[in-house]
Amino acid sequence: xxxxxxxxxxxxxxxxxxxxxxxxxxxxxxxxxxxxxxxxxxxxxxxxxxxxxxxxxxxxxxxxxxxxxxxxxxxxxxxxxxxxxxxxxxxxxxxxxxxxxxxxxxxxxxxxxxxxxxxxxxxxxxxxxxxxxxxxxxxxxxxxxxxxxxxxxxxxxxxxxxxxxxxxxxxxxxxxxxxxxxxxxxxxxxxxxxxxxxxxxxxxxxxxxxxxxxxxxxxxxxxxxxxxxxxxxxxxxxxxxxxxxxxxxxxxxxxxxxxxxxxxxxxxxxxxxxxxxxxxxxxxxxxxxxxxxxxxxxxxxxxxxxxxxxxxxxxxxxxxxxxxxxxxxxxxxxxxxxxxxxxxxxxxxxxxxxxxxxxxxxxxxxxxxxxxxxxxxxxxxxxxxxxxxxxxxxxxxxxxxxxxxxxxxxxxxxxxxxxxxxxxxxxxxxxxxxxxxxxxxxxxxxxxxxxxxxxxxxxxxx
Numbered sequence: 001x002x003x004x005x006x007x008x009x010x011x012x013x014x015x016x017x018x019x020x021x022x023x024x025x026x027x028x029x030x031x032x033x034x035x036x037x038x039x040x041x042x043x044x045x046x047x048x049x050x051x052x053x054x055x056x057x058x059x060x061x062x063x064x065x066x067x068x069x070x071x072x073x074x075x076x077x078x079x080x081x082x083x084x085x086x087x088x089x090x091x092x093x094x095x096x097x098x099x100x101x102x103x104x105x106x107x108x109x110x111x112x113x114x115x116x117x118x119x120x121x122x123x124x125x126x127x128x129x130x131x132x133x134x135x136x137x138x139x140x141x142x143x144x145x146x147x148x149x150x151x152x153x154x155x156x157x158x159x160x161x162x163x164x165x166x167x168x169x170x171x172x173x174x175x176x177x178x179x180x181x182x183x184x185x186x187x188x189x190x191x192x193x194x195x196x197x198x199x200x201x202x203x204x205x206x207x208x209x210x211x212x213x214x215x216x217x218x219x220x221x222x223x224x225x226x227x228x229x230x231x232x233x234x235x236x237x238x239x240x241x242x243x244x245x246x247x248x249x250x251x252x253x254x255x256x257x258x259x260x261x262x263x264x265x266x267x268x269x270x271x272x273x274x275x276x277x278x279x280x281x282x283x284x285x286x287x288x289x290x291x292x293x294x295x296x297x298x299x300x301x302x303x304x305x306x307x308x309x310x311x312x313x314x315x316x317x318x319x320x321x322x323x324x325x326x327x328x329x330x331x332x333x334x335x336x337x338x339x340x341x342x343x344x345x346x347x348x349x350x351x352x353x354x355x356x357x358x359x360x361x362x363x364x365x366x367x368x369x370x371x372x373x374x375x376x377x378x379x380x381x382x383x384x385x386x387x388x389x390x391x392x393x394x395x396x397x398x399x400x401x402x403x404x405x406x407x408x409x410x411x412x413x414x415x416x417x418x419x420x421x422x423x424x425x426x427x428x429x430x431x432x433x434x435x436x437x438x439x440x441x442x443x444x445x446x447x448x449x450x451x452x453x454x455x456x457x458x459x460x461x462x
Contacts, residue, residue, distance in 0.1 A: 030205030031190030032256045032264065038206040039252055043245040045408035046213045050241055051393055052405045054234030057220050061229035063318035064458060065220040066090050071457040080457050081447065087319045088443035094312040097215050098137075098348060099355045101305030106132035108298050111274035115281065116291050126359050133356045140306040141349040144313065145342050158303045165296035166247055169280075170254055172293065177258040177283035185256045193421045203411075204418050212248070215304060216241055218311035221318070258283040313348045317341035323454040326446070 030038060062068040067090055071083030106129040113120050143154060191201040219236050223229045259267065259279055267275035267282065276297070281290035320331035334341050393401050419430040447455070 030202045031188050032185050032259065033188045034190065034202050034205050035209070036186065036249075036252060036256065038202065038209045039212075039249055042206060042209040042213055042412075043241075043249070045405070045412070046216065047238070047241055047245075048401050048405040048408060050217065050237045051401055053217060053220065054237055055393070055398075057223065057233050057237075058230045061220075061223035061226070061233060062458065063221050063224045063314040064322065065217075065223075065315065065318075067319065067324075068458045080452075080455065083457055084324055084447055084451060084455055085440075085443060087315075087322075087324050088439060091312075091315055091319055091325075092439045094215075094221075094308070094315055095348065095351055095355075097308045098305065098312050099352045100211075101215075101301065101308050102133040102137045102140075102352055102356065103129070103359065105136045105298065105301045105305055106130065107273055108294075108301055111271055111277055112291060112294050112298060114271060115277045115294060116287060130356050130359050133359070134353055136302055136305055137309070137349050137352050137356075140302075140309045141345060143306055144310050145340060145345045158299070161296065161299055162303075165300070166251070169293045169296060170251055172284050172289065173254045173258050173280070176285070179257045180259065184259075185253065193419075195422050203415050204420065207412075207416060207418075210412055210416070213241075215308045215311070216244070218307055221311040221314045224314075224318075255279060309345070309348055309352075313341055313345040316344035316347055320344065322458050323456075324451060328454075 056069045057065075060069060060072060064087065067083045067087035070086045071079050073079075074082045109132050110120075110124060110129050114124065189198055189202070191198055193201055193204055195201040195204065217237060219226070219233050223233060226232055255276065264275065264279075267278035270278035274294075277290060277294045280293045281287055284290060284293075316325070316331055317334070319325050320328040322328075325331060331344050331347060332341070333343050417430055417433045417436075419428050421428050
């Protein structure tokens with residue numbers, strides 16, 4: 001872990017995700033203009049939320065993050081239960097982020113194979129992506145637990161790939177591709193979900209951009225391993241989001257200029273899962289060049305998964321230390337040699353691998369499991385942004401920012417349960433509401449039957 005508050009792979013992976021996440025089949029439902037304006041809305045909303053989180057982490061840096069702050073600041077009679085529930089929502093949300101990262105990286109590699117060998121589409125199977133998923137998670141586990149000194153070199157390499165890769169993708173798209181006019185980019189909305197209004201279609205389609213920003217607050221859960229965390233983490237959160245948001249928006253605009261008015265449908269037809277790869281090939285006229293450009297995005301997705309695994313394992317460790325989980329005494333152990341919570345790292349990886357087995361039988365079912373990454377993380381953040389911290393944005397601006405961040409989070413939470421299409425089938429249903437309800441139900445039952453006897457909020461001294 002670097003002392004700047006966010007691992008380099010998290011910084012790089014965040015921007016890498018911004019290249020590909022919004023330009024996918026489902027998230028193109030609002031059209032090119034919906035993608036761009038949705039990106040801006042989510043970027044501004046996330047900046048507002050991060051400003052509030054910076055107040056809180058400056059007050060009390062802790063690997064538990066949101067559930068720790070709720071336990072500190074909620075009313076005395078309710079703080080234990082609210083903190084406990086927030087911890088479960090945060091943990092399941094982050095575990096879903098790890099599973100999503102492994103899934104996206106694995107299937108992106110499949111998309112890369114399809115790009116270079118079109119005949120692969122006739123033999124492509126779900127279990128192929130699952131095996132690649134396992135390799136991604138296991139390598140991330142290795143980096144987070146056993147490589148030690150090599151981690152810093154890996155981080156440095158990822159940062160170099162991030163910066164050079166941005167130019168390596170942006171410049172060919174800008175210089176070698178035919179470009180559409182500005183109307184097709186900034187005034188070109190679709191309503192592919194057949195919603196009653198274009199505005200509703202925009203709100204539903206915004207979730208692709210929301211997903212691109214998930215995990216950007218991972219440094220909060222590494223707080224106890226960061227020097228001068230009350231200052232470094234807020235600076236890292238806001239600076240990282242500004243830089244990566246700027247790079248992501250620039251990449252998005254250039255990519256959509258290359259698409260034109262109709263080519264996005266052609267790209268989706270050529271590569272339904274990851275049309276950005278087809279966009280790259282059509283833009284520069286070279287399969288080999290598009291493969292190299294797409295490989296950069298794959299590396300960024302892999303690095304983001306590695307960083308998410310680190311943050312999730314620290315949340316497991318913190319919550320287990322406070323006795324909020326089954327098997328807390330096991331999960332709270334750390335290595336005497338490295339002080340890394342190895343069992344929490346292992347648990348994060350194993351659960352992600354177990355979840356991936358669902359994808360072998362039914363990709364729709366697996367998507368239902370990983371979709372709560374958005375609603376779980378956003379609802380637990382709402383819970384903690386309702387309290388002031390000693391470091392905050394001054395005066396009226398700070399009050400308005402806190403109000404706006406809460407409104408934005410509630411907006412995202414509400415639409416995170418909506419399906420992509422108005423006509424719902426078992427295949428197009430958004431099953432996140434079922435998984436979210438199951439998490440709430442299980443955590444409440446466990447609290448009533450056992451956790452309320454042992455969980456009394458964050459441990460003050462260890």
